[in-house]
Amino acid sequence: xxxxxxxxxxxxxxYTFKNKALLTQAFTRKSYTNEHGGEHNDxxxxxxxxxxxxxxxNHLLNKYKTITEDGYxxxxxxxxxxxxxxxDYVCKSALSMRMRVMKLDGYLLVGEGDKKxxxxxxxSVLEDAFEALVAAMYIDSNQSIASIQEPVVKMLGLDDxxxxxxxxxxxxxxxxxxxxxxxxxSKFEFDGEGLVIRMPIVVSKHRIGCFMFKGKDRASxxxxxxxxxxxxxxxxxxxxxxxxxxxDMESSINTVQELEQKHFISNVEYDYESIETDNMITWKASAxxxxxxxxxxxxxxxxxxxxxxxxxxxTAKKMAxxxxxxxxxxxxxxxxxxxxxxxxxxxxxxxxxPQYMELLAQIIAYQTTENEEMLDDYIFNLDWDLETFIxxxxxxxxxxx
Numbered sequence: 470x471x472x473x474x475x476x477x478x479x480x481x482x483x484y485t486f487k488n489k490a491l492l493t494q495a496f497t498r499k500s501y502t503n504e505h506g507g508e509h510n511d512x513x514x515x516x517x518x519x520x521x522x523x524x525x526x527n528h529l530l531n532k533y534k535t536i537t538e539d540g541y542x543x544x545x546x547x548x549x550x551x552x553x554x555x556x557d558y559v560c561k562s563a564l565s566m567r568m569r570v571m572k573l574d575g576y577l578l579v580g581e582g583d584k585k586x587x588x589x590x591x592x593s594v595l596e597d598a599f600e601a602l603v604a605a606m607y608i609d610s611n612q613s614i615a616s617i618q619e620p621v622v623k624m625l626g627l628d629d630x631x632x633x634x635x636x637x638x639x640x641x642x643x644x645x646x647x648x649x650x651x652x653x654x655s656k657f658e659f660d661g662e663g664l665v666i667r668m669p670i671v672v673s674k675h676r677i678g679c680f681m682f683k684g685k686d687r688a689s690x691x692x693x694x695x696x697x698x699x700x701x702x703x704x705x706x707x708x709x710x711x712x713x714x715x716x717d718m719e720s721s722i723n724t725v726q727e728l729e730q731k732h733f734i735s736n737v738e739y740d741y742e743s744i745e746t747d748n749m750i751t752w753k754a755s756a757x758x759x760x761x762x763x764x765x766x767x768x769x770x771x772x773x774x775x776x777x778x779x780x781x782x783x784t785a786k787k788m789a790x791x792x793x794x795x796x797x798x799x800x801x802x803x804x805x806x807x808x809x810x811x812x813x814x815x816x817x818x819x820x821x822x823p824q825y826m827e828l829l830a831q832i833i834a835y836q837t838t839e840n841e842e843m844l845d846d847y848i849f850n851l852d853w854d855l856e857t858f859i860x861x862x863x864x865x866x867x868x869x870x
Contacts, residue, residue: 470489470492470493470496470576470578472489474576475489475492475493478492478496478573478576479492481571481572481573482571482573482602482606482620482623482624483619483620483623484606484617484620486605486606486609487609488608488609491605491608491609492602492605492609493507493578494507494508494509494510494513494601494605495510495513495598495601495602495604495605496510496576496577496578496598496601496602497509497510497577497578498510498577498578498579498580498583498588498594499511500579500580500581500582500583500588501578501579501580501583503580504580504581510597510598510601511597513600513601513604513605514597514600514601514604515600515604516604516607516608517599517600517601517602517603517604517605517607518559518600520603520604520607520614520617520621521559521564521599521600521603521621521625522555522559523614524603524614524617524618524621524622524625525555525558525559525625525627526555527614527618528618528622528627529546529551529554529555532633533545533546533551533633545633545634545636545637546632546633546636549653549654550636550654552656553654553655553656553657554632554656554657554687556656557656557657557658557687558625558626558627559625560656561592561593561596562592562658562659563625563659564595564596564599564600564625565592565593565594565595565596565599566659567599567624567625567626568595568596568598568599569595570626571624573598573602574589574590574595574598575589577589577594577595577598599624602624603617603621603624606620606621632687632688632691635688635691635692635695636654636691638691638695639652639654639691639694639695639698640652642694642695642698642699642702643668643698645702646698646701646702646706646707647670647671647672647707648672649671649672649674651671652668653668653669653671654666654667654668654694655667655668657687657690660683662683663683663684663685663686663689663690664683664684664685664686664687664689664690665681665682665683665690666681666682666683666690666691666694667679667680667681667682667764668680668681668682668694670707670710672707672711672855672859673859673863675858675859675862677710677711677798677855677859678710678763678764678797678798679763679764680694680697680698680701680762680763680764681760681761681762681763681764682694682697697761697762700732700762701733701762704731704732704733706731706733706762709727709728709731710798710855711854711855711856711859712854712855712856713794713798713854713855714852714853714854717791717852718784718787718788718790718791719787721787721788721790721791721793721794722786722787722790724790724794725737725756725758725790725793725794729758732761733760733762733763734758734759734760734762734763734797735758735759735760735761736757736758736759737756737757737758737793738756738757738758739754739755739756739786739789739790740754740755740756741753741754741782741785741786742754743782749779751779751780752780752781752782752784752785753780753785753788754782754785754786754788754789755789755792756786756789756790756792756793757793758793760797763797798855803848803849803851803858806848806851806858806861806862806865807844807845807848807849809862809865809866810828810831810832810835810844810848810865811835811841811844813832813865813868814868815868816829816832816833816868817864817867817868819864822860822861822864824853824857824861825861825864828847828848828861831843831844831847831848832844
């Protein structure tokens with residue numbers, strides 16, 4: 470690596486190496502040393518990973534800590550938020566992105582075989598180089614964290630953000646929407662275009678769906694969360710979701726239309742197929758959608774139903790709409806109820822609740838016959854709204870305490 474290249478890299482990372490050979494080694498792949506000799510960066514990666522983790526933790530501690538008048542330590546972010554934030558900063562996609570942002574990806578020294586494979590573009594290779602570079606800085610500074618703390622913080626892009634206030638606003642907005650004290654925000658994920666965060670929609674301790682928010686960076690993803698939670702509040706989303714019957718075919722098409730009219734989902738598409746057997750035409754359908762609000766991974770996957778006799782086109786559409794709603798909102802509750810029903814030992818009768826009593830009859834039958842399939846089929850085909858699911862799940866859970 471020539472002196473001009475070394476000076477350029479040092480200018481970008483805001484650190485001047487005393488031992489220039491360490492800098493060159495940090496950018497050298499094993500494939501290059503196999504052809505030209507010298508030392509590669511494999512072992513440096515190992516030490517760099519640990520140093521980056523410590524510097525990131527130290528930075529988060531200093532940024533979000535508060536010492537009370539009584540001398541106690543508190544943090545503006547909770548443990549879950551700090552864990553996810555740290556994981557986001559030091560993950561493969563984040564480190565490789567920072568190498569590209571700093572325009573250091575072009576300086577890697579690789580062998581001819583790696584050149585043909587265009588290996589410099591691979592995230593894992595760029596992550597390795599970032600870790601090796603930080604390890605080289607640490608060794609060059611006589612293993613002084615204080616000497617490299619500021620340069621590494623800038624390399625990681627940690628100095629640009631103070632997310633404490635935004636996290637607090639999102640927590641308060643979520644509490645206002647759902648009434649829940651806890652707000653579980655996932656770690657930030659890269660989707661190829663920007664950052665994505667997910668937030669389970671929890672009511673009365675039961676998950677009824679999952680929000681999804683996006684942005685070009687962490688701050689804008691949290692701002693997107695604030696904006697959409699406010700829209701959800703104005704549109705009375707929670708009240709609407711609680712009345713949805715994921716397994717109710719008769720109302721499924723209208724429910725999908727209403728969700729689309731309220732702009733909670735969009736781009737709803739139905740696909741139809743038909744076959745003729747015994748001079749009769751039978752239909753099947755699938756439905757997909759996208760959403761700015763919900764984690765719509767399941768809703769973007771078309772499900773192929775088996776052919777069933779004497780299904781007209783409208784019924785096929787109802788089945789498809791029903792599956793779409795179940796994908797978005799019903800799966801977690803159905804599975805949770807199935808698990809609860811198989812766990813309950815001492816059932817408590819409540820004759821004032823006919824839906825609960827019907828389920829108890831199925832649970833008792835299951836305990837007698839151990840026929841899981843029969844119980845699962847019964848629960849899967851329930852046409853309860855989400856409010857009823859939650860009410861009855863709470864009753865069953867109370868028997869386990």
